[in-house]
Amino acid sequence: MRSPVPTHRFRRILSLQSTFLAVIPFLLVVFLNVFLLLPHITQDVATGQREMARAFGVAMDNYLTAALTDVRAVAALPLHRPAYLADLQEILDAEVEASASLNLLYTALPDGRIKAAGIPKDHRHTLQDHLTLERTSLAHEQLFRDTRRLGKAVWSNTFPSAFGKGVSIAVGVPSGNLVVIGEIDLAKLVGSMRDIVGSAGQVIILIDHNGKVIADQGDLSRDPPRFVGDIPLVRTALAADHPVSGEFRLQGRALVGTVMRSTHIGWYILVAQPVQSAYRSVVITTHNVAAGAAAALLLALTASLFLARRLSRRLEELAGFARRVAAGHKAIPWPPGEIAEVEQLAGALLSMADEIQYREQQLVEGERLLRSVTDHAFHYQGLLTPDGTLVDANRTSLALVAAKKEEVLGVPYWDTPWWRHDPELRERLRAAIATGGQGVPARFETTHLDHEGELHHVDFSLSPIRDEAGAVIYLVAEGRDITDFARAKSALKESEERFYQLFVQNDDPVILMKLETLQVIDANPAALTLYGLRREELPSLRIDTLIAPADLDKIRTELAQHNISQGFLQRAVSYKTGGEKIIISLRGTRIMLKDEELLLCSIRDISEKLRMEQEIRATQAKLIQTNKMTSLGMLVSSVAHEINNPNHCISINNTVLTQITRDALAQLKTLSEGQGELDLGGFSYDEVLDMVPKLHDGIREGSLQIDKIVRDMKNFSKPAELDMQGTIDVNRSAENAAAMLWHHIQRNTDCYRTELGQNLPAVQGSQQQIDQVVINLVMNALQSLPDKQAGVTVRTWFDEGRQTVNVSVEDQGDGMSEEVLARLTEPFFTMRINKGGTGLGLYISSSIVKEHGGSLDFESEPGKGTRVTVRLPIRP
Template sequence: MFSNLRKYAAACLVAAGGLLLTCLSSWNVRQELQTSHFKEFEWAAGDRIQSVRAVAEQGLDALLEIRGLFYAAQGIDEKEFLLFTDSVLKRHSYIEALLWAPLLNSSRQPLPTTAPGTRSVRGTDSAAASTAPIEQLRLPVLLSAARKAPLATPGVDLNATGELAELFRRARASGKVAVSGRMRLERPGEKAAHVIYAALPVYAPGQPRRVAAAEPADPLGFVIGVYDIEELVHVAISLLEPRGVEVLVRDASAEGEAQFLHFYASRLEPRAVAAASGLLPEADEEQPRMVVTIPVGDRQWTVTCVATHTFRSAEAFTKAHWSVLVGGLVCTALLGLYLVRSRRELDNRIHLTQTIYEREELFRQLAETVDVVFWAISPDAARLEYIGPAFRKIAGAEARLDDPAAAVLFDVFAPDDRARLVDAISQLRREGGHFSTVLPLAGGDHALRWLRVCGFPVCEPGVELVRIVGFLEDITEHKLAEDALRDSEARLRTLFNHSPDLIFTVDGEANILLSNRPWPHPAGAAGEKRSPLILPPEVRPGYLQRLRHVFASGRIEHLQYRSSGDTWWEVRMVPISSATTVKAAMVVISDITENRKLQWQAIRSSRLASLGVLSAGIAHEINNPNHAILANAGLLARIWNDALPILDEYEQDQGDFLLAGLGFAQARQTITRGMNDIAENAKRIQKIVDNLKHLGKQDRGHMDELADIGRILHAVATLLDARIRKCTDCFALDLPDSLPMVRGNVQQLEQVFINVIVNALESLPDRSRAVRVSARANPAEGRLIVEVVDQGKGIPEDVMAQLGEPFFTTKAESGGTGLGLSISSSIVDKHGGMLRLEPNPELGTTVSVDLPIAREE
């Protein structure tokens, strides 16, 4: 019993001392609260009074800003006024409206000054001041900007209201801002608000504020502001932290109940309201308060701040915190001493026991569940202290794990490998550190079973080495995978190095990181290998531009160029990405000369196919007229010329006679006109034949010719004349007088326009539908655009997506090959242009050929 009392004596002492110190500290803190409460309230009340004053002054300053605008601008219209006042209304949420009212005399004429808002303020001459009383003058609203619905419509006379007339009289007399008392503002469909009006006179530049000592000068007008009292006070107080302070704002310049402006209830007691007479609530009569008078325009407001029952003081522990701190520390120290003395030994024993158990359990789980074999031997490597049960998977089920001889660990390896392990352990004993070696398992295929053996020294203070520990790990799969990866990398390296293409990787600066060929050019100034040096100088800008696009967009880019000896090369740039970032790019430069030749052959075959399509229509134009012209044109002309004198003489002797039912005079004109028609047909046939010869010429593939698109389109239209007349009665070739030149291959461009126009003609369901070919230049963008618009059947969406694919055709039954648009698109692409097909809004299709304009050299 006596020992138990002694055991709890310290606890009783701690409780008694802590209770006594807590009581003393609480009493001290209470005293300090009472003395600092009012001081804290003075600070909070002062902040609210100053905030109300600052917000009120900022609201009145808005009128000065508008007057400054009138003085600074040459002329203010309604748009400029609304633009300026809109920013003012956004900055001051308590301003309901801003008005401009010019001062007019009784005859509705402005006083002899120029009013802002009508025209100009600056540059007008000041006139003699009017001596008429303000009540005899008019103040119609000219400009108005309101937050919600307009408060006053244009033309409303603000001077007609008695309270506002008094306001304008005071503003006119003082030349400064005048403020009205509290006024009620009715809003349709909304709760009525209480506002104050403020008026600021605006004078003409250079006009004196007073003409004589006792006579005020008439201003041009007044800038009027309407302020929501409740919103003004709310904006001012809401800037501050809620502290439990109520604010009563009264107008000291007014009398009676008109003095009350607004009562702001604390956000901590939002249900408090002022008395009907504008006095503070009865619950606040005994609370601390502060009353300050502030100027608002030409009026005086009194702001009364009252501390509510929820007023919070932040200075409660300014002087008493040391007592509380010392008392808490003493109590904590006494209680901690008791707990440490009573629980130290017990906790240490429990913690030590639990730690040992957890570590033993963790080691047992590791040793029994993982495939790694843990082992430990004595410092002299003669005794095996521990080896994991997973060793049986390596050495076999007959392995004796309880044998203390170290030979159990060494005998699984061949003699030579065993010697390597012994040497590694001997070196560890001499030099410290650790070792790691890979050895094959004895008695089996070395390529199938490989073990990694690692060893680490264990030292204790005062003893160099107490044991050697380590682990065995079967790495057969890793070894085989590593060998396979090495072989695969060697094969890939062989393919990479022996590729006929030049392959290299570049970074974002176009420096070569890896290449399958020796670097053919000297290094750059900083030792880097610049990949553009591989290409001809004229190709390098385009290569660098496309390479930057690969790094920016992550898409494959390519370009083609021709070197000396008519050899064509293709440069293909493929991004190498990591997650969403392009780290590098692989560049492949291939010799595509044979592909280009095959492509030229395909283009020529397509041209010949187009000629075959046209042959049926052209055959009639060539055979029949040409036979008639060649066989009979010259003969008929000679016969007619020889017979004409004889016929003239016969007419003179015998009079008029008939030829084929026609009088001689009429027959003479008819035959002459027929001779001319024969000549014109001969010229037409010759032109068609010439165009066909030009179309069948050998295409050398040169891309540096200057092509006149207008001449090409006229030639194509002439060549397709028979097909055009067969398919439509409404063909239009709308070309300007001159078009800029395009650099490329003239024959290939002719092929493109033949294919496009033939497709447009074949899409027409009847001859009444039209085909229109037009061209326009866009010098600003350096492009020339040719459009072929038809009123045909249109192209379905599923067909539109496949039109560019080779051998895709919807005219297989009529002999279509599906190569026309594919080859045309390829030709336009080689010219640096673009071929687009778009359905028309009503019917038909528009084919656009966009080509770059040739630059002047």
């Protein structure tokens, strides 16, 4: 007979079990956090970061597309022509000032030297800075070489700004044999980062193809740019074609982030946040459960020690009685006690012996019937103990892995051939067996490898078998082969995912709606951005509130009448949520989705395209007018040359006639003294003697005046001299303008005056160009006069305070409004287009004055005339 079980061992077992039961909930929660909650939180963090990266990518693409459009607008001009080369600085300044994205705009010659640069007004540099920049060479810059080699627009990686403004990015566009390069204003791009991130604790970093930081929320002047390509997450993303998420370290901080590629430019966007803030909920839950488990552990240990002390003695007596009953001594009396459960157990032991024999017979019959059923089943079946030990398996399951029954019986189910190929599935099975032992069934999809190595998808279930008392005595494991169904389901899921990705990542706005009711089902981010919508507004939105119903009906009618899958409208009217009208092109495609016919509308905003086409047509008309004026200048030069030849003949002949007349008058004097009074063409000799020299002098003066006018016309039609080292006489410019325009002055006014200052300081520059400016101003003043009683005054003087020599042209004409004054120096802007005006006179005059370092000021009021003042700095 065995010796009695020691009491202290029972107490220890009871204490350990109580402690284990208290720890189980804590371990279960930790398991759920690690294997269920943590992956979901990680996926949510990555999803949120991808959405933020897409939002910034859309904003960045729009920002950079605007910059590319501005650069292309300049590159589209014939910059290689002399007329544009002379005004290149002003063109670049005007374009960069009007651009919302450019920080610097400059052109490079074929050898790489910078020809001219445009800078916003609030970043103006000195003339010396411009000269220094023009001596800079871009011949070794990758952007310059790629643009000339490829002959199309090329975006750069990070590089030092040409004006020394730290790190920058740029786009190059070819323009004939020149290259136009625009540097992007990264400060505004960083501003959009801050607007998107807000106070969410996120970080956005823009990375180029080489792994260098283009921009972030920090300092933009870092030179050279920071390199993050050595971070494993970034390195993986640069080599992949899809978003990559994970943890990494940056500047000593542990971060979790997502890197995705921009769809338009191809740069990479990194959105990150600290690991602690990302997984804060998991940490808080674990801490709370740990505190509760510690309290439960303390209570369980105390209770178990108390119960063990009380029950140990009585259970030892019951154990001895049970051994005697088991040995067949049923007549041995049981001493009564105070614990009712123990007394009941003792009585049950007596009846158990009889019951066991009867049950053994029934069990043999039941096992024979169960074996017959399970061996002929097509499903995989097995029988487990509550702790997971395999006690039986049918022929179908054994045939799958080509195993013999004796090889697998008595082995933990997770160590059998059905589960050895996947550690994660083994752990999941163990968890299911643990809960199944507590009476909770389980069902999940798993995989098995057959004896040939082929993978089978199985619908697995684990069901508990209870005895009459409700205790779990066995677990039935059953598997149904669903390989064909799983493959079809996987293919369908992949197809749906591909469609969704194409829908979401499409650069064009796309809207999915019901064909009959026009109810919007979904819209991609591009459509939400175009119309200013929020996703939560889609369920109550009808497409006919955004697109003109008449245009939408055309698409529906075309799809219905012709039984085709696609309809297209070249031009349709649409409205944003704020009521703004836009012009779009619309393509509708009829698709079937879940047995419902839907309409997939692809939209493209062509408002800007139509506006640019109108501007191009207007610019072409102005260029045609300018070409006419150029031809007119050539005609004037030719006519001046033709006039010059007969004028020389008149001058020479007049000189000869003067000598002949002098001699003839001497002879006539002698004849008059001898014959008396002579009649010469109706004049007396004395009258002829006084009048003829004056007539010859008048012919000579007229010839000289014609020669001067012709010379002035020829000089005016010549191209402007590039030499700016000459000396300018502003009084001479005023006199030349009066001489050149004397015919127009006589025809337009009787009140033309000049007030010329004396002893004016010297001004350095081109006399011919300043003559051209004064002529343009005087001509404009004459054309503005309402009648000949209105006058024009030209005045010159020295401004000692400003150290400038000034020329003013003041008229008593119609005057101008503030709106017209603001646009006077714009190229091709004119108020007299129907009278032959080109809109280039004041633009060219302003350019010439700026080249001389001066200014052109306008003062005017409607009905009170206009005064234009040219201020030229004196020579140092």
